[in-house]
Amino acid sequence: MRTALRWPALVLLAHVARAAAADMSGPALDYVLNCQGCHRADGTGTPGSVPALAGSVGRFLRVPGGREYLARVPGVAQAPLDDAAVARLLNWMLERFDKDDLPHDFVPYAPDEVGRLRTSPLTDVERVRRELLAAIERARP
């Protein structure tokens, strides 16, 4: 009797698990395959080792040099994706993780812009990041 009752439960579990294996495509898939491993699914990162995107990444667009920085950081500049996919991914991340911080006049990244910026990756990421974060702090109302 008990065994007989287990089968409907297994079938139910099977359907739940199937629903959980969601289809992924476009920039969401590119994020999962190229960024999520470190920045995590919710973009919170790991304090001390992996910067958070959530509630943070959009702030860089508010200071000079920030827009270029986001396309030149190693993870973006060296991602195994073409320029169009990287532009699409950057725009998706900004909307997904920090929409509230986007400037009102935000213009989405374009493939040729990303292509140009990727050809000059940052050599001293930490220093540039520190300077930009300081500028963001100073610009706070």
Place this chain on the structure above:
Amino acid sequence: MRNDRRWIDRLVEQGARQVARRTSRRSFLTWLGTALVGGTALPLLPVARAADDARVPAPDDGALTGEVGDAKSCHYWRHCAIDGFLCACCGGSQNTCPPGTEMSPVTWIGTCRNPGDGKDYVISYNDCCGQSLCMRCRCTRTEGEKPVYFTSKNNDLLWCFGTKSRAVHCSVAVVLGVATRS
């Protein structure tokens, strides 16, 4: 009350005496031996094995269409790029860490094709951290892996980042979804 139950005593006594008259101790032992040996041999029959197979519990991701292979095997499709000890052999499962270890939140992610349905599944290889190496079910598969200078896609690294301990014990292979190119 006691008188009411005498007929039961008589019945049992008659039955026991009849058995004693008709059978010998040796025949009982023969019967018992046959039952014991026959009973242990029964599961060896193909019919019994087939019945057992039907009752093997489904793997926890059995719902994925065309599930193929053994979750404790390096050749299992989901392990196409795993490098380490399978947690399913170390007291955990393919999705969960063994007790006493902590799953690293930082991980490396790739895709594996399920030969059962031909789909590419997004797999997250998380290390379970906090104990010494498990040393069971060691696997080294490298589909889609990149050289170590491409750190985010290299599986030779220990991925115990963001955990209390950096000691790696085993690795899980969690299905995050199905990759569909648009």
